[in-house]
Amino acid sequence: MSSSTRVAVVTGGSRGIGRQAALRLATDGIAVAVGYGGNQAQAEAVVAAVTGAGGRAIAVRADVADETAVAALFDAAEASFGGVDVVVHAAGVMTLAPVAEFDLDALDRMHRTNVRGTFVVNQQAARRLRRGGAIINFSTSIIGLALPGYAGYAATKGAVEALTLILARELRGRDVTVNAVAPGPTATDLFLDGKDEETVARMAAQPPLERLGTPEDIAEVVAFLAGPGRWVNGQVVRANGGIT
Template identity: 90%
Template sequence: MSDSQRVAVVTGGSRGIGRQVALRLAADGLAVAVGYAGNQAAAEETVAAITAAGGRALAVRADVADEPAVAALFDAAEASFGGVDVVVHAAGVMTLAPVAEFDLDAFDRMHRTNVRGTFVVAQQAARRLRPGGAIVTFSTSVVGLALPGYAAYAATKGAVEALTLILARELRGRDVTVNAVAPGPTATDLFLDGKDEQTVARLAAQPPLQRLGTPQDIAEVVAFLAGPGRWVNGQVLRANGGIV
């Protein structure tokens, strides 16, 4: 590892979009600390795939809403690789139901992971990133689409967007970019869970490209923001195939 190698922390890196982001950043030459909530085997599979391709990675368990755990994740990245340059917060949960029927305990759990978790990770990133760094959070295109049943989830992601845009301005002078990626319908376990084939087909038909997004599609957007996209800052990129 050269002294100039960049280092990424990717939460939610054990599966779905987070896993593809970790693999994509590693392919770009970054060392990667893969944060995961509970599925150690899946996280180790991500690490193994990176190391098999000649990269460097480690897996660290961390509840993103737990400040000491997230601090320990960053500590591990710094101890193993020398610092942190890129933080991608891909961890999140989604529960769907109409407002009138939504279980408030489920709302609180989702708020804890999606809002508090984003805040805790962003706080550590703001304190630790080296100049030239990038922070990428995750929203959802549903914030703009206003689909019924998504109110609670979209509300948490609306909070993420506000946090992201303000943090970009708070880091003036640090040479650190802060952006959010807002995927549309993307073929992940989180998205597909609980949806029948007709619902999936209807959602896949929405974009002019007439398909669901893939985790690889989203990882390419993240890699751009983490690497060459230095002039993109304080933005929400709606990576959704053209849904309006």
């Protein structure tokens, strides 16, 4: 491989926004390590789509909260492609319930993936990214909307935003940017699960653009931050169609 080839690790890369981000980065000539938690077939389908279009990709299973597994994911990217330049941390889970009724075991599971997982992935990224690199985390526009039922999920993403802003400053002198993308309502399985048609329609009507976002919409923001958006650093980009 050319020494100028850029390499991305994309967690949650087998479905939803992570999948689309991996496909979008590949169109820019970036080699992609698709990290996935459990669905090997979906991850391999992403790899097949990338390689079928002339790109380079591998699939690696990794629990994002397991530091050994995440280190192995980065090892695989480095062994296959020569290094890591971009990290897109799209893996996440969402459980919804009012605070008074929230199952605390479910809260712990969500914290393990969304908070610890983000910290573990960012820790490896901070240690390994080459100069000119980019770390892209995921928050949510729900933090601004403050919708009932989302307190547990929004709290985990508030932690992601804090980590993102501080890590950007800790990497002073490294020429590595650290940002978070905060999507609004986006048509993914994670968002649509458990919602009836009326709820989806109501949320789709809220932005001035009067539609749900798509994974492709969010992937374009990721591609900008991973490539030309070098002067955007330590920011939370609210990609939500103007909903807030």
